[in-house]
């Protein structure tokens with residue numbers, strides 16, 4: 001199935017694989033939508049991609065969650081993994097490969113990785129003890145432990161980073177020689193530490209996360225525990241030839257990025273072009289994962305993008321606080337994935353956590369997309385404004401001298417020039433990925449200007465004389481050309497709404513290559529009819545009550 005030498009290697013874009021101990025929430029969707037944006041953009045440009053995501057199903061946390069529900073781990077995993085698959089389907093998350101760590105191919109990949117590391121002398125047996133966070137599936141060093149006193153005077157220990165409770169673990173275990181890799185990791189990241197390093201080259205974004213990792217490296221690295229005793233953690237992949245031990249769930253989980261490439265011969269798509277993660281799992285992806293890769297003699301990821309979290313009323317979303325926002329309930333209210341996709345991309349934080357407010361989802365989508373894009377097209381192609389119902393001759397309008405009666409105004413000319421640049425601006429932003437939300441202001445600004453120009457031109461008030469007719473055509477041209485370019489780039493953000501606009505404008509060439517090549521390429525020929533349909537292009541959204549239907 002792997003390498004066809006005639007085909008260019010696909011660009012690998014990965015999502016974190018999600019734990020199946022709880023249902024999906026908008027945080028999971030946020031990462032997924034960012035990855036989907038990157039994947040869709042590249043596909044629309046004609047670049048082959050392998051976009052992978054899925055579920056992380058082994059380990060103590062999943063084992064205990066299943067037991068609490070009175071289910072076997074297999075049954076619990078099947079059920080919850082299916083919910084993540086449904087999330088991807090309903091929200092148009094276009095993964096090419098949905099990987100489950102319980103897949104046979106993945107178990108093989110992990111065993112293969114283990115043997116390779118063992119053969120290289122990078123795994124050894126010892127004993128390990130320490131305070132373990134089951135929720136985070138990690139040992140917590142003494143410096144990161146929060147010590148408090150419980151109601152009965154007992155000592156309580158929590159992870160200072162995540163707040164999760166800790167349990168004492170002392171067992172025979174295998175260790176990975178992580179300490180050996182400190183300098184190599186430092187050599188990889190240090191050159192980018194300067195604020196002045198070109199943003200496009202950074203292997204880790206944002207910069208603040210990169211500096212955190214370097215600080216962590218400054219403190220030195222201890223060898224990493226990579227197995228748990230099977231008597232405590234049976235739900236996992238056994239250590240090859242030593243079934244008393246279960247492979248540590250993070251070594252198991254991180255290997256998923258190799259499984260999706262066909263682990264034996266990863267030349268197909270490796271290394272990843274973009275790996276998306278939340279800020280909570282940076283150490284695993286920027287220290288452990290690259291160290292494993294170095295140990296395996298494989299190249300390091302080109303870019304890891306870490307994003308901050310969504311909070312609710314200032315607090316982290318969590319099952320125990322009961323403040324989790326369910327994207328499936330939100331979908332029922334809006335009957336389209338696009339409003340939430342749009343909101344998460346537009347408002348998601350870059351440097352700081354952002355509070356999620358459901359009312360703002362509809363307000364944002366109505367204000368920026370339904371009113372400014374949907375309605376503009378609706379008005380411009382209506383029989384009252386566009387009696388012929390056809391694409392105007394934008395090209396010849398642009399060629400007319402500036403002072404021609406009925407021709408383009410200076411502001412209209414300036415707007416067309418901006419439209420020409422827009423796909424390039426959006427492209428840069430999507431490649432960077434870390435500042436997408438604020439950068440989307442360029443898209444909104446094009447819409448705002450087009451609406452203002454349409455309003456100024458007052459095409460509905462123009463008469464039937466030659467000059468007035470020409471002016472009316474110009475007003476239509478500004479509106480439909482703006483909508484074509486904006487919907488063209490928005491295909492990667494809100495695919496359904498963008499397609500609805502392009503359908504109505506009868507745009508058949510939807511590749512971003514054409515949009516990037518210049519304004520004229522991809523534009524329907526003058527005289528191409530607009531499509532008519534009884535229903536409006538987009539409906540104004542009501543605000544769903546607490547994620548329930550309106």
Ligand code: ME8
Pocket residue numbers: 015016017018019020026027028030031056253254256276277278279280281308309310311316317
């Ligand atoms: O950590 N806001 O899985 P997980 C934004 N299985 N994003 C959030 C979020 C929030 N409030 N909460 C979670 C795991 N996320 C491991 C990963 S990868 C080899 C293994 C997102 O189910 C964010 O991307 O706890 C975060 O990194 C991920 O969900 C954690 O999902």
